[in-house]
Each structure stands twice: as structure tokens, then as C-alpha cells.
């Protein structure tokens with residue numbers, strides 16, 4: 030049976046080294062890829078959580094500070110009626126969305142959505158994925174929910190916070206009749222929102238594209254893997270070149286000279302110097318050639 034293993038020592042040494050290089054390259058590549066992906070995921074989650082915390086704080090500020098203050102001012106100002114409404118300062122959703130638009134200009138990956146069933150602004154109607162998030166928060170009576178969601182074939186990291194209805198919300202989110210006239214004029218609601226106190230009505234959702242983050246990690250993994258493989262490839266190449274010059278080339282020369290001696294060509298000396306094993310082998314060959322030449326000269 031013919032062996033499939035290479036006959037030359039060059040390849041007996043070189044192939045296993047290249048193989049080890051390839052395996053280590055793959056190993057390191059995969060390890061850094063995993064590490065990068067884990068780190069990137071964690072970082073993305075933290076960024077999103079920070080953005081969400083800011084959004085929640087901004088909502089709370091309008092609800093607890095700005096709106097009551099402006100309500101008070103409107104009630105006492107001459108020429109104003111209790112029903113007046115300043116959207117820019119009294120709606121926590123409008124206020125927060127406006128601030129977040131500036132944030133998104135600086136950090137375009139971050140997106141904020143404030144959604145609710147039966148919304149005042151039809152733009153804030155939850156899509157299929159957002160409806161699922163609200164359903165999850167409702168069913169589990171959870172305050173927050175995070176993970177990866179899919180939208181139109183793209184994946185996103187998301188962090189969601191439940192919007193729970195309080196009695197104060199009903200002033201604008203219960204019936205068309207009860208809400209400030211200004212709101213009726215802006216949104217022209219056709220039916221009563223009828224939010225219920227204590228119920229999870231919607232969610233504040235911050236998201237970030239998943240694929241982009243992962244792609245960066247994949248590229249880094251690939252880069253590190255190739256680097257390690259390249260390192261092994263370089264070392265193997267250098268070793269093979271050194272072996273070629275120190276061992277294989279002199280051995281081939283010796284082989285050729287031995288063939289010539291066998292054919293009777295004993296006049297030319299073997300010129301391989303050096304104190305190493307190959308050098309000593311060459312010297313032994315040279316002594317053998319000289320002996321053979323002496324015997325042949327005697328026989329002439």
C-alpha cells in the first residue's frame with residue numbers, strides 16, 4: 030500500500046506546523062470573535078440602558094415638575110383658561126421625543142419609541158414587535174424587559190420600560206371630551222383612549238442595530254485569527270528555509286557526489302565544510318573518497 034504521507038522531511042516538518050498554525054489561527058479567531066461579541070453585546074446593552082434611564086428621567090421631570098408648574102401658571106395667568114395646553118412643555122412623551130431627536134443626531138444607532146395602545150398620536154401606535162413587548166410586560170407584571178428583537182428582517186438590541194397608567198394620566202388619555210381642547214385640535218381623536226389606572230398601557234423602548242455590532246466583532250475575530258495564522262506561517266517558512274540551507278541542500282549535494290563516486294568519478298573533492306552533523310558526515314564521505322581513490326590508483 031502506498032503511504033499518503035509525504036516522503037520529504039521538508040513536508041514532514043512543514044505540514045504539521047502549518048496545520049498547528051491553521052488550528053491555532055482558527056482557535057484564536059473564534060475565541061476573540063466570541064469575546065468581542067460578548068463585550069459588544071454588553072456595551073450595547075449598557076448604552077441602551079443609559080439612554081432609557083435618561084428618557085425615563087426626562088418623562089418624570091415633565092410629569093412631576095414642568096406640567097404641574099405650567100398648570101399652575103395657566104390657571105392664574107390672565108387671558109388663559111384651564112383648558113390651555115402647551116404641548117412642548119406639558120407632554121412628557123413629546124418633550125422626551127424632542128430631546129431624543131438631538132441625541133439620535135449625535136448617536137444615530139440609538140432609537141427611542143414611546144408607544145401605547147390607543148395612543149393620542151397615531152405615530153405612537155405599537156407595531157407588531159412593540160405590541161409583543163407590551164404584552165410581555167403586562168403578562169409578567171415586569172417593569173423592564175430587554176433582549177434582541179427582529180423588525181423587517183433586521184435584528185436590534187432593545188431595552189423597554191413599562192408605561193403604567195396613573196390617575197393623573199386620565200386627564201389627557203381617557204376620553205375625548207375630558208382632554209384639553211388643544212389636544213383635540215392637534216390629534217383629532219375619533220374615539221376615547223380609555224386608559225385604565227394601574228394597567229401597563231405601553232412601553233418606552235430604546236433600540237440599537239444588532240448586526241452592525243456583531244459585524245464589527247466578526248471582523249476583529251477574523252483579523253486576530255489571520256494574524257496568528259500568519260505568525261505560524263512565517264515561523265514555519267523561516268524554519269523551512271533554515272533547514273533547507275543547513276540540512277536539505279547539503280544532503281542533496283552529498284547524495285549526488287555519492288552517486289558519482291559509485292560511477293567511478295573519485296577525483297573531485299567533496300566541498301562541504303562545517304562542524305555540525307552534516308559537516309562531519311561530509312568529511313567522512315571525503316575520507317571514503319580519498320581511500321577509494323587510493324585503492325583505484327593502486328589498481329591502475
Ligand code: HEC
Pocket residue numbers: 092116119120121122123126143144145147148149150151153192193194195197198199200201202212231232
Ligand atoms: C396634559 C396631558 C397629558 C397628560 C396628563 C399625560 N399625557 Fe401622555 N401624552 C400627551 C400627549 C399630548 C401625547 C402625544 C405626544 C406626541 O405627539 O408624541 C402623549 C403621549 C403619551 C404616550 C405615547 C403614546 C401616545 O399616546 O401618543 C405615552 C406612553 C404617554 N403619553 C404616557 C403617559 C402617562 C403614563 C401619563 C401619566 C403618568 C401621561 N401620559 C399623562 C399628553 C398627556
